[in-house]
Each structure stands twice: as C-alpha cells, then as structure tokens.
Amino acid sequence: MLEIKEQWKKLIADSLKILAEKGSINLDNPEERIIIETPPKPEMGDLAFPMFPFARDFRKAPPAIAAELVTILGSDIPGTVKTAGPYLNIYISRKSVFKDILKIVDDQADEYGKTDSLKNEKVMVEFSSPNTNKPLHLGHLRNDILGESTSRILEAAGAEVKKVNLINNRGVHICRSMLAYSKFGNDETPESTGIKGDHFVGNYYVKYNNWAKEDPTADDQAQEMLKKWEAGDSETRELWERMNKWTLDGIQETYRSTDISFDTYYYESETYLSGKDVVLKGLEDKVFYKDEDGSIRLDMSDIGLDTKVLLRSDGTSVYVTQDLGTAIARHKDFPFDRLVYVVGNEQEYHFKVLFHAFKRLGYEWADQLHHLSYGMVNLPEGKMKSREGTVVDADDLVEQLENLVLGEIKNKGREDELDDVQSTAHAIALGALNYYLLHISPYKDMIFNPKESLSFNGNTGPYMQYMGARISSMLRKYNGSDYSDGQFKPELLDSDEAWELIKLVAKFPSVVNQAADELNPSVVAAFVYDLSRNFSKFYHENQILNNEDMNLTVTRIELAKAVLQVLKNAFRLINIRFLEKM
RNA sequence: GCGUCCAUAGCUCAGCUGGAUAGAGCGCCGGACUUCGAAUCCGUAGGUCGCAGGUUCGAAUCCUGCUGGGCGUACCA
Structure with missing residues (x-):
C-alpha cells in the first residue's frame, strides 16, 4: 500500500x-x-x-x-x-491490490505487521514498579498494560526489548505495615488466613493508619524500625523478607492473571545505595555542589529550574539518588539505545531532574532516556483516594468483570459451546479491561467508568474478540465442507466494504510503525476497532458461506482469513486474548 | 506565584506533518434474527471544536492572550 x-x-x-x-x-x-x-x-x-x-x-x-x-x-x-x-x-485499480495483499498476509502469517523500523535498537522499558506494602490498584493496571503493550509494539517494530520492573521494597511505608503486623499480627499468615499475600500485607498497612490516628508515637516507631532495617538488624530483616515475599507472591499472581510479564526484576533494597557514589563523584567533578545546609545539589538554573537535592545533609539518599544508580547499572546490564520509564505524569519533574543530571554528568546516553508519562485514572466521582477507600483494587476489579462475563455467557446460553467457561470469561474480562485502559491516548487523564468498562457492546474489547470468534466459526464450517471446486477470484470482491477492509489490512504495518514511533498503543487499539467494525459491516452485507457461486465463497473466505490474521497479530500487541469461541 | 499538560455531541473518546459537509461508542428514538452465533447490523436526532485575537488561499490542528481544570514546584516516593 x-x-x-x-x-x-x-x-x-x-x-x-x-x-x-x-x-x-x-x-x-x-x-x-x-x-x-x-x-x-x-x-x-x-x-x-x-x-x-x-x-x-x-x-x-x-x-x-x-x-x-x-x-x-x-x-x-x-x-x-x-x-x-x-x-x-x-x-x-482494485483487483491486483486484493491479490497482492492477501498473498502477503498469507505468506507472512503471524509475522505480518512486523517491521524493521527499529531494527538493531535495544530498548529497555521500565514499568509497574509497585510498592511492597499493598496490592495493585487500577492505576497500576494502566501502567502495566501501557508498559506491556508498548514493549510488544516496539518489538514488532524490530527492536530488541527488555522489560524491567523496579520493586520498591524499602522505606518507611514498608516499615509501617511491618510494624502493624508485629503489633497486631498474632503470627497469622496468608496461608493460615487464606488471604492473598499482597492483600494480607495491605490490610496491615490499613491497620497501621488506623492505629497511627490513635497513637502519635506511631510514626516515630516506624522511623525507628527503618533505622533498624538500614542497620541490618536481623529480626527486622527477617520480618521484612517474610512480608515482602508475601506481597510479591501476591503481586506476581496478579501479573500472571493479567498477562503481564518482565524479563528482569530490580529491587530497590539492592540499588538504593548505588547512586551515592555517582553523586559524590559528581561533586568531585564539580558537576554538583555542596549547599550551605550540607546537602549535595544540582543547580538547574541553566534550564530555568531550581536546585534539587541529590543527597541529604545526613548523607542518606533520596528518590533521585537511587535512580541515578540504577540507570547506570542497567546500562551495564543491557547497553540500551533507549530507556523508557513508564511512570505517571505526576513525576515529570523528577525525570527532568534525573535526565538533566545525567547530561551534566556527561553520559552519552542521557538523551536516550525517555519518560513515557501517562495521565491519572479517575473515577466518575473524582479522584481515587485511599483515605476514603475509593481506590479500585486490581484483583477485585478483574473478578468483578469475570463474574459479569459469566452471567453474560449464561444469558446467551453459550456454556455448552465453550470448552472452558471459566478461562473464556477471564479472557473476555481482560479484553474489556485492557482495551478500556488502552484506547485512550496515554498522556491524557482518563475517567474509569466501571459500568462502561463492563459493557461488551460497541467500542470495547469483547466486541473485537467477538469478530475474531465469528470469523473462526465461519472458518470451522468452511473447513468442514468441500469447496475444492471453488477458485479464488479477486475480481469478485467488488463491494466497497471489501475494499475498505483490504485497505485496512494493508495499513497494519504502518500502524505498528506509528504506534512504535509515538510509544502509543492507542493507535493500535483504534486500528483494531476500525478493522473489526468494517468487518462486521462487510459480513452483514456480503454472505460469506453458502453462496451458490463457490468461487465467491472461496474468495470471500480468503479476505476473512486475512482479517482474522491481522486481528490476531494486533490483539497480541495490545494484550487482548484471541478466542476461537466466546 | 511560577512551570507544565488538558478543554471537541448529554457522557466517554478519535481527529495523521494545517486542507473538501468535524468522526466513533454509550445513552435516546426507530428498524433488521425461517438468514454464516443479534456480544451483530442499519437509520434519526445531537457540536458557535472553552473564549478572544493573529498567521494562512485554508485553523479543531500553528502563535499570543484570557477563562476553567489536572499535575508539579520537598533533605516524600
């Protein structure tokens, strides 16, 4: 095309x-x-x-x-x-286009849509990066799907991609749930209570907050615990490891259930000290300076910004400090041409500082750091607030969606048709969720309307999964009959619907390139919807099976097959499961 | 205050480097299952593209100002 x-x-x-x-x-x-x-x-x-x-x-x-x-x-x-x-x-002139495009799609099959626009480029993508004191919520889900999908798109554009997760497993907030557990835990465990590990630990974080309202010494005690942790106190470390494992096991179960994965995990506990040397070296080289108050700072007046503390006056590190260290370590692990941080837009300033620090330090890859800044997820009532308990829990949401799908399957009497009702329901629930989170431009804030996300009609994930299932169903019937006398005749595809479809099919590779170029999965999401909608129109206007003219059926099936192939390939990019039946 | 992002139909969103009557979905109203699975399709209604200037043959799109909102502006992460 x-x-x-x-x-x-x-x-x-x-x-x-x-x-x-x-x-x-x-x-x-x-x-x-x-x-x-x-x-x-x-x-x-x-x-x-x-x-x-x-x-x-x-x-x-x-x-x-x-x-x-x-x-x-x-x-x-x-x-x-x-x-x-x-x-x-x-x-x-249409005839040759049909012939050429259908052949290309058929030949390339699962590879169709892949390009080499980012050939030989190594890209590291950091996303998710949860705290280990509570389970994932809706905000993480947007982050996860953006990171996962962007990674897959970059890969489809020919890049070598490394997906990494930085686990925030240290700090006062971690100590808070630890403290609450040691006070109120009674040696309960996720196993003994049957509660998923991350929720189990999260409950203690809530307990801490309630307790801290009553006891003004709570925060001091948490700080005390953090000092013990940093000093390597064995009892504290032991508790820390135990609780961290509970949370991480739980979070990883959520990743598995939502089709999110990583190539490498980094742990803040292992990297948080590593930035100190970088800062001290920068001080030596006069890139940074020591303020009157004893803190080491970066002066950013050259780009119209204020000064930023890189190391506290007591010598302890702040948030940027560790990011300085980890980026350098990562470049050694995987000499990337680009490092993409998938992090909310509330941290734009942080990344400006970080990137500028690298530039001043003279790292040649400073310009290859990129903040994929995405907008907040709000509810129709407004912001999610943990204090008011309006935070939407990730696991709960998926379960809720799944139950709704189950109800829908029963309503439609599809249970007997499906090989595995439960896993089909799960796949549809994820399709709905992921598409809902992905179809909006990343940088924009979005409103998550639970009711709407539960809908399966219109511009939704299940709508597109349905198109895939319908084509699959036709193909099953087609393959079960004898059409060996029929011939593929592109001139029979004379409807405008068919022409629109083949143009979309042909467009797919450039959609992949655009999405990769913009780091924007919503481009693919919009494309998949467009393709689905056009196919839907096509098969309503153009009978595919059971035509008197066998050539017509054979020819239209070829077009349907190509659409199916593109749907499958595109689904993968936006992390929507393809279903033969639903 | 300063920085930065956003503002398009009742609601949620598209709109490519400026280009022909601004597009979808949901919702509303009305049609289509003896027909390849109706989780579908078709049709009607609904918009001074926040406001005001400017650049241009031509602006939702670029520039300036204003209004309203988000986020940031910590020796928090």
Whole structure:
C-alpha cells in the first residue's frame, strides 16, 4: 500500500513537471510539496492530492491545475483519476491490490505487521514498579498494560526489548505495615488466613493508619524500625523478607492473571545505595555542589529550574539518588539505545531532574532516556483516594468483570459451546479491561467508568474478540465442507466494504510503525476497532458461506482469513486474548 | 506565584506533518434474527471544536492572550 502511494506521488510529480515545462515555469522540488490525503468519503476515491500548494507556481486556480493534470496523466495509469474542485482524486485499480495483499498476509502469517523500523535498537522499558506494602490498584493496571503493550509494539517494530520492573521494597511505608503486623499480627499468615499475600500485607498497612490516628508515637516507631532495617538488624530483616515475599507472591499472581510479564526484576533494597557514589563523584567533578545546609545539589538554573537535592545533609539518599544508580547499572546490564520509564505524569519533574543530571554528568546516553508519562485514572466521582477507600483494587476489579462475563455467557446460553467457561470469561474480562485502559491516548487523564468498562457492546474489547470468534466459526464450517471446486477470484470482491477492509489490512504495518514511533498503543487499539467494525459491516452485507457461486465463497473466505490474521497479530500487541469461541 | 499538560455531541473518546459537509461508542428514538452465533447490523436526532485575537488561499490542528481544570514546584516516593 505504501508502494502504491509512492507510485502515485511520483506520477503526480512527473505530471506537474510536464505542466511546468509547458509553461516554462520554474517548479521547485514538487515531490516534497505534494500532499497525499485520504478523501473524506470512500466513494470519492482512495487517495487525494490537493492542488492548493501549486496555485502560486502556476498562477492558476487549483481546480484548473487539477483538470490539466488529468489530461497529462492520460489513461495509461494503474487506476482512474477524477477532479473534485481543487483536488485530484485517485481510484486505485482494485483487483491486483486484493491479490497482492492477501498473498502477503498469507505468506507472512503471524509475522505480518512486523517491521524493521527499529531494527538493531535495544530498548529497555521500565514499568509497574509497585510498592511492597499493598496490592495493585487500577492505576497500576494502566501502567502495566501501557508498559506491556508498548514493549510488544516496539518489538514488532524490530527492536530488541527488555522489560524491567523496579520493586520498591524499602522505606518507611514498608516499615509501617511491618510494624502493624508485629503489633497486631498474632503470627497469622496468608496461608493460615487464606488471604492473598499482597492483600494480607495491605490490610496491615490499613491497620497501621488506623492505629497511627490513635497513637502519635506511631510514626516515630516506624522511623525507628527503618533505622533498624538500614542497620541490618536481623529480626527486622527477617520480618521484612517474610512480608515482602508475601506481597510479591501476591503481586506476581496478579501479573500472571493479567498477562503481564518482565524479563528482569530490580529491587530497590539492592540499588538504593548505588547512586551515592555517582553523586559524590559528581561533586568531585564539580558537576554538583555542596549547599550551605550540607546537602549535595544540582543547580538547574541553566534550564530555568531550581536546585534539587541529590543527597541529604545526613548523607542518606533520596528518590533521585537511587535512580541515578540504577540507570547506570542497567546500562551495564543491557547497553540500551533507549530507556523508557513508564511512570505517571505526576513525576515529570523528577525525570527532568534525573535526565538533566545525567547530561551534566556527561553520559552519552542521557538523551536516550525517555519518560513515557501517562495521565491519572479517575473515577466518575473524582479522584481515587485511599483515605476514603475509593481506590479500585486490581484483583477485585478483574473478578468483578469475570463474574459479569459469566452471567453474560449464561444469558446467551453459550456454556455448552465453550470448552472452558471459566478461562473464556477471564479472557473476555481482560479484553474489556485492557482495551478500556488502552484506547485512550496515554498522556491524557482518563475517567474509569466501571459500568462502561463492563459493557461488551460497541467500542470495547469483547466486541473485537467477538469478530475474531465469528470469523473462526465461519472458518470451522468452511473447513468442514468441500469447496475444492471453488477458485479464488479477486475480481469478485467488488463491494466497497471489501475494499475498505483490504485497505485496512494493508495499513497494519504502518500502524505498528506509528504506534512504535509515538510509544502509543492507542493507535493500535483504534486500528483494531476500525478493522473489526468494517468487518462486521462487510459480513452483514456480503454472505460469506453458502453462496451458490463457490468461487465467491472461496474468495470471500480468503479476505476473512486475512482479517482474522491481522486481528490476531494486533490483539497480541495490545494484550487482548484471541478466542476461537466466546 | 511560577512551570507544565488538558478543554471537541448529554457522557466517554478519535481527529495523521494545517486542507473538501468535524468522526466513533454509550445513552435516546426507530428498524433488521425461517438468514454464516443479534456480544451483530442499519437509520434519526445531537457540536458557535472553552473564549478572544493573529498567521494562512485554508485553523479543531500553528502563535499570543484570557477563562476553567489536572499535575508539579520537598533533605516524600
């Protein structure tokens, strides 16, 4: 499809040159000034070239230029041309496109859509990065799916991707739940209570907060515990390890259930000290300076920002300190060409500081650090507030969705049709959730409407899964019958619906490139919806099976197969499970 | 205060490097199952693209100002 565009662009450019020669007009590189567009309505053509940019060169009205080009182009062209006022509209000759595209998709199969635009590029993507004192919530789910999906898209664009997770397993907040557990725990465990580990620990974090309201010494006690932890007190460390494991086991169960995975885990407890040396070295090299108050700082007045503490006056590290250390360690582990941090936009300032520090320190890869900043997830009532208990728990949400799907399956009487009702329900629930979180541009804040996310109609994940299931169902029937006398005849695909479909199928690789380029999975999400919607329209208007003309069925099935292949490949990129039946 | 992002239909969102009557879904109203699974499709209604200027042949899109909101501006993470 890309070649077709280029081909036409060249044709138009050549014609413009001929026109210029005729009038002895000097025309500066028309190739670069030609604009290719898609007409607003399909019936107006497949490509459109507006002639406005050349009005000045020719001293003619754009419609006149368009009309003259039609004459110059003549009839020896792969398609037909029409003028529409100042526009030159192209109707691509369809038959060969159907044949070519369907062959490419069939040949490349699961590989179709992959490109080499990021070939040889090593990209590390950090995402999720949870605290080990409570279970994951809705905000994490957006982070997780953005990170996972972006990684898969980058990979599809040819990059070598390493997915990493930085576990925040130390600090006062961790000590708080530890403290509460040692006070109120009574040696209970997730096993003894039957509560998932992360929720179990999270309960103690809540208990701490309640207790701290009554006892003003609570915070001091937590600080005390943190000191003990840093000093390596064996009893504290033991408790810490035990509780961390509980939480992590729980969180990893959530990852498994939601199809999120990582290549490497980094632990803050192992990296939080590593940035200190970097800062001290920077002080030595006079990149940083020691403030009157004893803290070591970075002066950012050169980029119009304030100063930032990199090491406290008591010598302990702050948040940026450890990120300085971990990034350097990571570059040693995996010499990335790019490091993408998937982190909420409330931390934009933090990353500005971090990246600028690296630049000043002279790391050549400082420019290759990227903050994929995404917006907050709010509820229709407003922000999620842990204090008011409005935080939506990840596991609860998935379970809730799953139950709703189960109800729907029963309503439709599909239980007997499905091989595994439970896992199908789970897949649909995730499809709904992931699509809902992904179809909005990452950088924008979003409102999570539980009711809407539970819907399976319209612009939703299940809608697209349904299209996949419907095509699969047709293919089962098709393969179960004898169509060996039928022949593939692309000229039979003469409907506008079919043409729209093949254009979308052809567009997929460039969608992957755009999504990779923008680090924006919503581009793929929008594409999948567009494809699904168009297929839906197609099969309502065009009977696929049971046609009197066997050739027609064989030919339409080929198109359906290609759509299915693209759906499958695209689903993978946005982490939606493909279902043969639902 | 300063920085930064956002503002498009009742609601949730699209709208590619500026280009032809601004598009979907949900919701509302009305149609289509003796038909490849109706988790579907088709149709109607609904918009001064926050406001005001500017650049341009041409602006939802670029620039400036204003209004309203989010986030940030910690020796928290």
